[in-house]
Amino acid sequence: MPRRCKTGQFAKKASVFGMNFHIMTLFPEMVMSGLSTSITGRAMEKGLISIDAVNIRDYSEEKHRHVDDAPYGGGAGMVMQAGPVCSCYEDLCRKLGKRPRVLYMTPQGKVFRQAIARELAEEEDLVFLCGHYEGIDERALEEIVTDYLSIGDYVLTGGELPAMVMIDCIARLVPGVLSNDSSAEIESFHDNLLEYPQYTRPEVFHGRAVPEVLLSGHHRNIEEWRRRQSIRRTFERRPDLLEEANLSRKEREYLAELRSGGEPCSDGPDPDSGTEGKGL
Ligand code: ADE
Numbered sequence: 174m175p176r177r178c179k180t181g182q183f184a185k186k187a188s189v190f191g192m193n194f195h196i197m198t199l200f201p202e203m204v205m206s207g208l209s210t211s212i213t214g215r216a217m218e219k220g221l222i223s224i225d226a227v228n229i230r231d232y233s234e235e236k237h238r239h240v241d242d243a244p245y246g247g248g249a250g251m252v253m254q255a256g257p258v259c260s261c262y263e264d265l266c267r268k269l270g271k272r273p274r275v276l277y278m279t280p281q282g283k284v285f286r287q288a289i290a291r292e293l294a295e296e297e298d299l300v301f302l303c304g305h306y307e308g309i310d311e312r313a314l315e316e317i318v319t320d321y322l323s324i325g326d327y328v329l330t331g332g333e334l335p336a337m338v339m340i341d342c343i344a345r346l347v348p349g350v351l352s353n354d355s356s357a358e359i360e361s362f363h364d365n366l367l368e369y370p371q372y373t374r375p376e377v378f379h380g381r382a383v384p385e386v387l388l389s390g391h392h393r394n395i396e397e398w399r400r401r402q403s404i405r406r407t408f409e410r411r412p413d414l415l416e417e418a419n420l421s422r423k424e425r426e427y428l429a430e431l432r433s434g435g436e437p438c439s440d441g442p443d444p445d446s447g448t449e450g451k452g453l
Contacts, residue, residue, distance in 0.1 A: 191216070191220065191221040191222045191223070191347050191348075191349075191350075192222050192223075192294070192296065192297060192298070192299070192343070192344065192347050193222070193223045193224075193225075193297060193298045193299075194222065194223065194224045194225075194298075194299055194301065194340050194343075194344070195225055195227065195265055195273070195298065195299070195300045195301070196224070196225070196226040196227065196300075196301045196303065196333075196336055196340075197227050197229055197258070197261050197262065197265075197300060197301065197302045197303065198226055198227070198228065198229065198301075198303040198331075198332070198333055198336070199228065199229055199230055199240065199303070199305055199331075200303075200331070200333055201226030201227070201228050202226075203333050204224075204226050204303075204333050204336060204337055205224070205226050207337050208224050208337060208340060208341070209224075212341075212344075212345065212350065212351070213340065213341055213344050213350075216344055216347065216349075216350040219349070221347055221348075221349050221350050222344050222347055222350065224340065227261055227264075227265060229253070229257050229258055229261050230257070231261070232256075232257040232258075232260040232261040232264065233256075233257045234256065234257075240253055240254055240257045240258075241253050241254060241305075241306050242254055244307060248307075249307070250306050250307035251306040251307060252306060252307050252308060252309070252310055253304055253305060253306060253308065253309040253310065253313075254310055254313075255309070255310035255312045255313035255316075258302070258309055258310070258313040258317070259313050259316055259317060262275065262300065262302075262317045265300065269298060271298065273296070273297075273298035273299060273300050274293075274296060274298075274299055274300065274319045274320060275300045275302055275317045275318050275319050275320070276293075276299060276300065276301050276302065276318075276319070276320045276321075276322050276336075276339070277302045277304070277309075277314060277318040277320070277321050277322070277332070278301065278302065278303050278304065278322060278323075278324075278331075278332025278333075278335040278336050278339075279304065279308070279321055279322070279323060279332070280323045280325075280326065280327070280328050280329075281321060281323065282320070282321035282322040282323040283320075283321060283322055283323065284322075284323050284324070284325060284326070285322050285323065285324050285335075285338070285339055285342075287342075287362040289322070290339070290342045290343050290346060291346060293339075293343050294343050294346040294347060299343070301332070301336035301339065301340065302317070302318065302332065303331055303332030303333050303335075303336050304331065304332050305330070305331040305332075322335070322339065323335070324338050324339070362414075364403075364418055364419050365407075365414045365415070365416075365417045365418040365419065366403040366404060366406075366407045366414065366418055367403060367406045367407045367410060367411060367414070368403065368406075369398075369399040369400070369402035369403045369406065370402060370406070372384070372387060376388070384398065386398045400424070401427060404418075404420070404424060404427060404428055404431070405431060408428060408431045408432070415428065
């Protein structure tokens with residue numbers, strides 16, 4: 174019988190309306206201490222999400238609780254064994270009464286993006302499988318993994334940090350997790366554009382003044398300025414995103430001027446901008 178995972182006790186009982194994240198890991202303290210603070214921690218306290226970390230080692234049938242062994246065929250490092258990983262998942266399924274999607278954290282996976290986060294946020298339960306050493310026995314992956322995900326083209330020592338990154342990103346999309354309901358909408362990657370620059374007091378800092386339009390109280394002009402800043406910033410920093418950006422006719426003209434190296438000037442509200450008040 175598996176021993177109880179004390180660190181998993183941080184987590185509240187599975188929430189009724191929100192999302193339940195289950196992390197299969199050899200380092201439950203690591204993920205729970207990171208995710209129990211700040212916004213995800215508060216969301217757990219409010220019962221909007223639940224996060225529980227299950228220690229794969231608890232499912233070792235070995236006296237010394239080993240969960241890894243040398244690779245068949247030779248080579249460096251150790252491989253996590255299929256038995257404890259599969260038993261851990263099966264036990265979770267028994268407790269939940271269902272078989273949730275299993276996301277395996279690996280640099281060989283599809284690169285995690287905001288669109289994937291949005292899709293995963295629709296699920297009620299998600300299982301994050303974190304590997305270590307030289308990876309996990311392929312047979313366990315074949316049996317339980319539904320999605321192979323990476324956080325970028327670099328190699329980390331384990332899947333815990335990627336799981337924390339993804340959980341943070343998905344959790345903030347759960348209704349009620351962010352204090353301002355709309356702030357998950359108006360931000361970087363909304364409409365495939367980067368967010369406009371933000372300013373707060375004082376009005377002048379080290380000789381740099383806040384852009385005058387932001388002090389004007391003229392909401393339409395402010396929206397127009399912000400939208401242009403978003404387009405300009407995306408053009409300068411992440412031009413690849415513009416391929417799929419949703420731009421009005423006037424915004425496309427603005428972008429064309431940016432591309433031609435000109436310095437486009439603001440020339441009034443965009444008749445194309447629709448009712449969202451976000452247009453130029
Ligand atoms: N495990 C090790 N490196 C990783 C990465 N870049 N993304 C996801 N999981 C990983």
